[in-house]
Amino acid sequence: xxxxxQSPSNKVTEKGKDVELRCDPISGHTALYWYxxxxxxxxxxxxxxxxxxxxxxxxxxxxxxxxxxxxxSVSTLTIQxxxxxxxxxxxxxxxxxxxxxxxxxxxxxxxxxx
Amino acid sequence: QKEVxxxxxxxxxxxxxxxxxxxxxxxxxxQSFFWYRQYSGKSPELIMSIYSxxxxxxxxxxxxxxxxxxxxxxxxxxxxPSDSATYLCAVxxxxxxxxxxxxxxxxxIP
Numbered sequence: 001x002x003x004x005x006q007s008p009s010n011k012v013t014e015k016g017k018d019v020e021l022r023c024d025p026i027s028g029h030t031a032l033y034w035y036x037x038x039x040x041x042x043x044x045x046x047x048x049x050x051x052x053x054x055x056x057x058x059x060x061x062x063x064x065x066x067x068x069x070x071x072x073s074v075s076t077l078t079i080q081x082x083x084x085x086x087x088x089x090x091x092x093x094x095x096x097x098x099x100x101x102x103x104x105x106x107x108x109x110x111x112x113x114x
Numbered sequence: 115q116k117e118v119x120x121x122x123x124x125x126x127x128x129x130x131x132x133x134x135x136x137x138x139x140x141x142x143x144x145q146s147f148f149w150y151r152q153y154s155g156k157s158p159e160l161i162m163s164i165y166s167x168x169x170x171x172x173x174x175x176x177x178x179x180x181x182x183x184x185x186x187x188x189x190x191x192x193x194x195p196s197d198s199a200t201y202l203c204a205v206x207x208x209x210x211x212x213x214x215x216x217x218x219x220x221x222x223i224p
Binding site (some may be wrong): 031033035041042043045048050056091095097098099100101102103104105106107108 | 145146148156157158159160163165202204206208209210211212213214215216217
């Protein structure tokens with residue numbers, strides 16, 4: 001079965017440009033999470049969607065970051081006016097509803113800001 | 115602020131030994147506990163989940179949970195060089211929000 005799909009796998013862009021990262025969760029998974037992981041560091045929570053509820057945006061580091069989830073499925077993370085410190089791997093995960101449901105991760109998007 | 119603490123390591127064990135990885139968490143309301151393995155340059159993959167106090171075994175892996183002490187651990191028996199990775203502890207609350215530790219780096223020496 002298909003896992004969490006993220007695209008692009010790699011993105012190189014110039015400072016100041018906007019980027020969009022896409023996540024397609026596992027079918028039937030109502031929860032979707034975005035994380036950022038800098039080299040050698042742990043997972044930094046960004047945002048969490050659960051079904052049709054309002055997303056938990058508490059981890060977004062600045063107003064340059066936004067995310068949406070259309071139709072309860074695909075999600076797009078947008079970073080505006082990128083800065084060099086935005087360079088990292090952006091990971092998406094999804095899970096079924098329920099307290100005992102683990103997250104399943106995509107392969108991530110490696111973002112490099114020149 | 116809900117916190118999950120792990121020793122960052124690095125933890126080195128000889129091949130065939132038992133590797134013991136530990137994790138503590140701050141939120142007594144936490145419901146579910148997971149261990150993920152992350153190889154360098156790869157995304158985390160789930161290896162164990164545990165929900166009740168006690169031990170849960172899966173092959174060479176044993177997860178241990180003690181809710182009273184707010185402590186969860188992972189034991190890897192007969193460690194292999196292929197077990198060398200960073201191990202992430204994750205704790206989920208009743209709202210399905212996950213909190214990850216920063217991970218423990220494990221090296222198994224042949």
